[in-house]
Amino acid sequence: MTDMRIGVLGAGGKVGSSVCRAILEEPGYELVAAVDPKLAGIDLGQMLGRNAAGLIARRDVEALISEAPEVVIDFTEARASFHNLLKLAQAQIPAVVGTTGFTDDEMRRLGEAFEGVGCVIASNFSIGAILMMRCAAMCAPFFESVEIVEAHHDQKVDAPSGTSLETAMRITDARRVANQPGFLQDRTSNLKVEGARGGVVDGDVRIHSLRLRGAVAHHEVIFGTASQTLTIRHDSHDRSSFVPGVLLAVDRVTGLDRLVVGIDGFLGQD
Numbered sequence: 001m002t003d004m005r006i007g008v009l010g011a012g013g014k015v016g017s018s019v020c021r022a023i024l025e026e027p028g029y030e031l032v033a034a035v036d037p038k039l040a041g042i043d044l045g046q047m048l049g050r051n052a053a054g055l056i057a058r059r060d061v062e063a064l065i066s067e068a069p070e071v072v073i074d075f076t077e078a079r080a081s082f083h084n085l086l087k088l089a090q091a092q093i094p095a096v097v098g099t100t101g102f103t104d105d106e107m108r109r110l111g112e113a114f115e116g117v118g119c120v121i122a123s124n125f126s127i128g129a130i131l132m133m134r135c136a137a138m139c140a141p142f143f144e145s146v147e148i149v150e151a152h153h154d155q156k157v158d159a160p161s162g163t164s165l166e167t168a169m170r171i172t173d174a175r176r177v178a179n180q181p182g183f184l185q186d187r188t189s190n191l192k193v194e195g196a197r198g199g200v201v202d203g204d205v206r207i208h209s210l211r212l213r214g215a216v217a218h219h220e221v222i223f224g225t226a227s228q229t230l231t232i233r234h235d236s237h238d239r240s241s242f243v244p245g246v247l248l249a250v251d252r253v254t255g256l257d258r259l260v261v262g263i264d265g266f267l268g269q270d
């Protein structure tokens with residue numbers, strides 16, 4: 001069997017460079033195009049090691065499409081990603097997307113664009129974060145209060161994190177399905193610092209976003225009810241935590257004919 005031809009958008013970024021290294025090292029894949037505007041024209045051997053020697057970084061998605069990749073992986077920034085994904089869909093190239101920060105309207109339009117072509121968009125590819133979201137949904141009907149705290153490195157551009165938004169959505173969905181009322185509202189009436197109580201999503205789940213140099217990606221869901229709290233916490237200590245989930249999605253996406261959100265369905269054990 002020939003190796004699967006992979007293209008990467010955001011190859012010079014924190015996650016994109018980890019993904020490129022994995023593609024270069026794992027058997028069964030060939031890195032045929034790597035795009036990052038600031039690296040255009042550079043031999044990626046300098047950045048990714050000798051496995052990448054001779055692979056020249058490309059400037060844009062058009063240059064990537066011209067290399068005929070079988071799957072494209074995208075870890076960039078939401079606005080750039082949205083436009084690039086429309087071009088990939090038009091070229092009938094399946095995509096695996098980790099970029100966060102899409103609007104609801106962009107997600108809807110991507111769903112339409114990928115009718116007939118595989119696409120996986122996941123807010124978090126690490127197994128621990130996926131299980132954290134599942135545990136949070138399982139606990140949601142049993143508690144009266146919940147708040148989410150997420151902490152990321154200080155270079156992150158979107159807030160709150162895509163993972164915390166998806167966790168909030170899964171929590172409110174689980175409560176609705178269990179016919180439970182919304183969470184208790186707090187009684188803060190003297191808010192002395194704007195934002196001190198975080199931001200409210202999906203009606204009543206508060207998210208607090210911390211941005212700290214030295215952090216990678218950390219999510220904590222804290223539930224409360226009379227006399228007790230329950231904390232579910234996940235930490236990504238290194239970007240390699242996302243790689244196995246990305247490769248799993250790459251293996252599955254060519255068998256899809258539409259946009260799938262999340263990789264839960266590929267894990268089994270439902």
Ligand SMILES: NC(=O)C1=CN([C@@H]2O[C@H](COP(=O)(O)OP(=O)(O)OC[C@H]3O[C@@H](n4cnc5c(N)ncnc54)[C@H](OP(=O)(O)O)[C@@H]3O)[C@@H](O)[C@H]2O)C=CC1
Binds near residue numbers: 012097126162242
């Ligand atoms: N789903 C998941 O599991 C995960 C998702 N993420 C998400 O992935 C995204 C990237 O994260 P991270 O790697 O930390 O961010 P980085 O800023 O380190 O990487 C993004 C890279 O994309 C480049 N870029 C910008 N525009 C384009 C474009 N049009 N074409 C190609 N490359 C482009 C950037 O270049 P420049 O620096 O010049 O702008 C940068 O090198 C974020 O949205 C983040 O939230 C992150 C971790 C895990």
Ligand SMILES: O=C(O)C1=N[C@H](C(=O)O)C[C@H](O)C1
Binds near residue numbers: 218
């Ligand atoms: O920007 C990051 O780093 C991460 N982004 C994703 C998110 O917004 O949820 C996934 C993970 O938290 C790392």
